[in-house]
Amino acid sequence: MNTKNKKTKTKSQKLCLLGATAFSTVLMMPLAANAESLAEALNLPDNVWVGGRLTQGTGVYFDRYGGGTGVGPSQFVAQLQAEWTPNSNVTVVSDFWLRGDWYYDLDDGDSIGPGTQDFTKGPPFLDRFDFLLSQDGALTLPEPFGNSGEENRILDDFEQDVIRELSIAFADSEGRASLKVGKFQRGWGQADGLRLLDILNPQDLRQRSIFTDTEDLRIPQWSAALSLDIDQLGLAAPFEGLGLKDPSLEVIYTPVVRHSEFIVNNPTPNSSTSGGPFGLPFPRLVEGQSGFGMPLLGAKLSDKETDDWEDSEVGMRLKFDVLGGQGTINGFYGFQDLPIVVNTGATVHIGTFIGDPNAAGVINVPIDLPTTIGATNAPGQYVDFIQALAAGTAVPGDFPLIPFGCLDILDPGAGGVPCSITADFDLDYTLRQKTVGFSFTRDMTEFRFGRKDVSPVLRLEAAYEFDKPFNKGVIQNPFVPGRMTVGTPALITTRDDTIARRDQLSVLVGFDYNFWVPGWESQRSSIFMTTQFFEIHTEDADGLLFQAPYALTNVEENQEFITQTYTKGFLNDKVTLDGLAIWDMDKGGVAIRQRIDFSVGGGNWKPRIEVGYFSGKDEQGLLGLYNKSDYVEFSLTYQF
């Protein structure tokens, strides 16, 4: 019943959106031929601008989990922007957008993702139950459950998702100060792709993760930004004494803090979610010492968020010219964008193998955190049982849920009912982020090379984060002194015990270069290339998780990345090739995005072909998480 209602609502929304999109398209179509802008077509005053875009994509996912190809990303965007500049001191900006993805409808249950450990295959329980990523499941094995991804079809939460910018900016006539208030985004730093100082805004990883354009990736926040031109204020002398010219200060206050958005493809029935192939795959649940999977276990995920106005963020940036370039010194006191995973208890489901609390005849027994920890890590309990299985010493009757009347998975014929456990986890976003750093960029005119003697531009950036919180992948067993608990069971512990804090230093060295190809004398425009090298050093990194709940991905003490981009227009810029490659040098992951952009209709129509390719080891680093998310998409944008 519930599902039916949801589907009905989705169809209505879809029809509404399709209608609105078609209407807008018809309305805007004549603009391409006759008017230079929508503002002109609407005969708006010169100080008002209105514009927007309509985008629809369709594509194919290839090399999917489970093999083969299928319906790909089919994302759409309807965006409407307006700006009003009543005078040279005030600018009002509004920007609304509605995003979604028809993938969930078009795929219609065809694609699958890895779910919980498959107990039916017996030890070592490393096989997984698959589950549907675009359809609610029928609760029958071997694809016992699924999620339609309904929540992600249309990102329509007005305050969270639809308002992209709503701001008013004031600037004094002398250029001494400006204040911007509202919902907007600000970019810091010099690094592209990986974030060192660009930490004012969290990221929306739901639709295409790291391959989303930077502007669309940042989540705008309700903030106030004050910019002071120290030079114009007559206060520059102390800075100039230090060789810092033209100093300015930016202070940003964010009272309503957002965190990064992502979807875990979670098959757990009372917490199921799907983000499609760009959802984060459900983690392998593995006891780290034996390497055996942990069957009959699911995870219920809840967000623990900051309180609006009580938990706020503050950032400060001093910008100046120095050494022939431009530098900044940055400081940020905010909150982590990605969560720490904290166990809060569990529920034992008596009467179901798959954690379905609503199945007929199921008895759900909630257990508190101490009991959960004991049931997992105490001698003779779940971890011991798994390790005994691995050691070959487990015998029928050892299964720790037998006292609940549960069926013994080593001796199903002995009777009992099927049982399973759902562990409750908070995705805790309330931990502070304390970062300082600097950036520097300079045209390196001393070094000129290539066919046209062009100099590279240097980009440097460094960030030092104090007490960055990590989940531990290895903890002291709370019941047996000197014994360690490793892997997924290490997450079944108290908040204090799961969190480790380490200082982390991140450094970027990057170069931008306009490449004129030797021998290509008719080359009309340069190939713009950027190369970046990242080094991330985490002190005492042993036993820390790269990102919980991926319990087998450790933090490298020294983690390196290299990125490379290029952009080149062809056929008098009617066609533009744009490429991006990321190499995770330590975990071996590679991600490549190639775009082919076309310009049609005076630039109003923008067809695009985009290919995304990921290669990496499962769950190893960010790129490994998207190992099965390769896609080709054709999209068409009409902008006005």
Place this chain on the structure above:
Amino acid sequence: MKRLSLKSFLIGATALMAVATAATPVANAQEDYIERWKAFAKETGLPEHKAWADMLDNDETRKLEKEWKDFRGYTASSLIEDADIPGELKPGLIITKDNLASMPWLSDYLPKFWIDRLNSEWMGVKGIRIVPTNHYYMQKALLDATKKLGKDPFTINEKGELVDRDGKNGVLTKSGLPFLTPKNGDELNWLFNAHGVGTEDLWFNPVLMTGCSSSNKVERSYTGNIWWRKMAGRVGKTPLGNVPGYEGVTEAGSLLLTSPRDVRGLAGVRLRYADADKDDNFRIFIPTLRRTRTLTGTNGQDPIAPSLELTWDEWRSQWTKTDKRKFKYTMVKEGFVLAAPEVGAAYDPYRPDEAHCALTGIVDMELRPVWVYDIDDLTNSYQYSKKRIWVDKELYYTQWMEMYDRRGNLWRTWDDSRWWQPTTGRAMWRSLIIPNLISQRHTILSMSSDWEKVDQMDNSLFDVDKLRDKR
């Protein structure tokens, strides 16, 4: 009564001056050019011609024109009168494909590009109308500053820098125009540089930049604002002298794109240093990144935006930084060229269509006295092997420019019409055409010069981090 007396006095004084100056041929020429425009406007009956004639016909214009004429000792009209110009080449002549053959001398005056337009679909025109030659000049304050410079105030060093008598960079220490009678290409190049943008502050509000195909269709168009400020040697407008906070900078320009939507908010600021060894400071705010980026000042050879033929180095026609170690500047000849008149204040002499890609019929041109010089690339790596520039002898600015590719083929040309104010001598722009003769495509810029806002300009327009909020 008082007003009547003043009016009587002015009439009397004007009559007296007219009688007093009637004896010299240059004075005749002065009166002739305005009268010729008035008569021409009456003859064509076109309102835009009358509008321009009306703009010329006032005492302020006559006074300022006379001051420059007296200082220079010539006008465009006097130079034409002294030259051996074909009698047929006079105002009112309309050159068409039908009468082209009857004017074998035409190629000496009209660039081949325009002759070809009479028989071409690509940027084709029905005719080229010759309008009366104007007398151009710059601001009074610049004239006064130039007079104060005295004899031989500058030399040019081995780098190509302008050097004052104290051996300092003359761009930063002096005001006024150098080398008013240039003896060679180096001197002519600096006279051209001194014109700058024809005013000390510039504001296009907006500029429409259109990339067009060989079938005269829009490939891509951009709208934005462009600002420019002379940062050293200012004499006409506060801040006078060198602008505080921009030490060593001679010019600053900025661009803020407002459409299309996907590049709206893209802002760039470029500072040009007087020191030949110091490359431009070039920063850009990229709205899709919401961040400021440094771009290399050593690469001015890319188009300003995709699909356009306008590169950063063609800013105000020729903005490649002067450097004798990289380029050779050679005076080629003196003569005359037919080029679009600087009548942008009244009308667009190219008469483009609404899409700003096709020309709709008749293009107006006037005969201009020019020096011609070549800029030859010595590095064998610059986008052009040679630029040839026809520099106006009154305005000290480009009337026509040709750019040759590395194989020596004519690649691009430049023709524009300034938005010149007869009463003040200040100039911005009205329109610009940059054809690519190899690809047979072109870029047209249409500019609205904002004479009101330009007087409220401040330095924040040249700080890219402040510019980002001014979209």
